Amino acid sequence: MRVQVIDHPLVAHKVSVLRDKNTPSPVFRQLTDELVTLLAYEATRDVKTVKIQVETPVATTTGIAFAKPTPLVVPILRAGLGMLEGMTRLVPTAEVGFLGMARNEETLDIITYAERLPSDLTGRQVFVLDPMLATGGTLIESIKFLFDRGAEDVTCICLIAAPEGLARLEEAYGDNDKVHLVLASLDEKLDEKSYIVPGLGDAGDRLYGVAH
Numbered sequence: 715m716r717v718q719v720i721d722h723p724l725v726a727h728k729v730s731v732l733r734d735k736n737t738p739s740p741v742f743r744q745l746t747d748e749l750v751t752l753l754a755y756e757a758t759r760d761v762k763t764v765k766i767q768v769e770t771p772v773a774t775t776t777g778i779a780f781a782k783p784t785p786l787v788v789p790i791l792r793a794g795l796g797m798l799e800g801m802t803r804l805v806p807t808a809e810v811g812f813l814g815m816a817r818n819e820e821t822l823d824i825i826t827y828a829e830r831l832p833s834d835l836t837g838r839q840v841f842v843l844d845p846m847l848a849t850g851g852t853l854i855e856s857i858k859f860l861f862d863r864g865a866e867d868v869t870c871i872c873l874i875a876a877p878e879g880l881a882r883l884e885e886a887y888g889d890n891d892k893v894h895l896v897l898a899s900l901d902e903k904l905d906e907k908s909y910i911v912p913g914l915g916d917a918g919d920r921l922y923g924v925a926h
């Protein structure tokens with residue numbers, strides 16, 4: 715498993731504003747969108763391409779296009795939905811599939827309540843979007859789901875991760891070079907409710923919930 719924490723002042727600045735509890739939902743959504751585009755630049759470095767011929771007004775040259783089958787982008791509902799538009803703006807030919815998962819806040823068990831993905835993912839490059847990697851339960855379940863369907867490789871784009879969740883992912887996929895994780899920040903720890911510290915609170919609520 716390859717893990718990249720993007721160390722860049724544009725990313726760090728946007729994460730700082732995102733963390734601020736006084737940042738309202740519309741700004742939170744805008745920053746989430748902007749952050750995805752910055753992380754996607756790195757996350758798509760190994761996307762499969764083919765050479766094509768391009769006619770410029772002056773000459774013929776060689777360019778590239780995304781190889782077929784096209785990449786599949788999978789936001790994990792609900793919070794991952796806030797990252798979808800930023801990703802598809804950069805990879806407009808991507809197909810989009812959906813996984814709805816929720817963490818039971820008492821037991822931390824993961825409930826998969828929705829799934830709308832192609833039935834056969836053989837040979838597909840998949841990009842999973844979820845802002846938070848806390849205990850790692852949701853991401854491990856998502857990656858398993860995608861490999862079970864035949865996905866060739868899985869790149870997860872997350873904004874904030876906890877070391878505890880990263881360790882669980884390493885345990886599950888450390889030896890697998892088909893798993894790639896791109897993060898904006900690796901935080902300190904989880905608190906007693908398994909929220910990321912310092913984190914940014916509940917990403918789903920801050921994107922789509924009632925304003926506090």
Ligand SMILES: O=P(O)(O)OC[C@H]1O[C@H](OP(=O)(O)OP(=O)(O)O)[C@H](O)[C@@H]1O
Nearest residue numbers: 792793816817847848849850851852918
């Ligand atoms: O690493 P874990 O401990 O599994 O926690 C991370 C998950 O928790 C959040 O979703 P949540 O379950 O709150 O659902 P939501 O997106 O609907 O708010 C977050 O978006 C991740 O999916």
Ligand SMILES: O=c1cc[nH]c(=O)[nH]1
Nearest residue numbers: 848909910915916917
């Ligand atoms: O800190 C956390 C942990 C899980 N889910 C969130 O939205 N935030």
Ligand SMILES: [Mg+2]
Nearest residue numbers: 916917918919
């Ligand atoms: Mg939530």
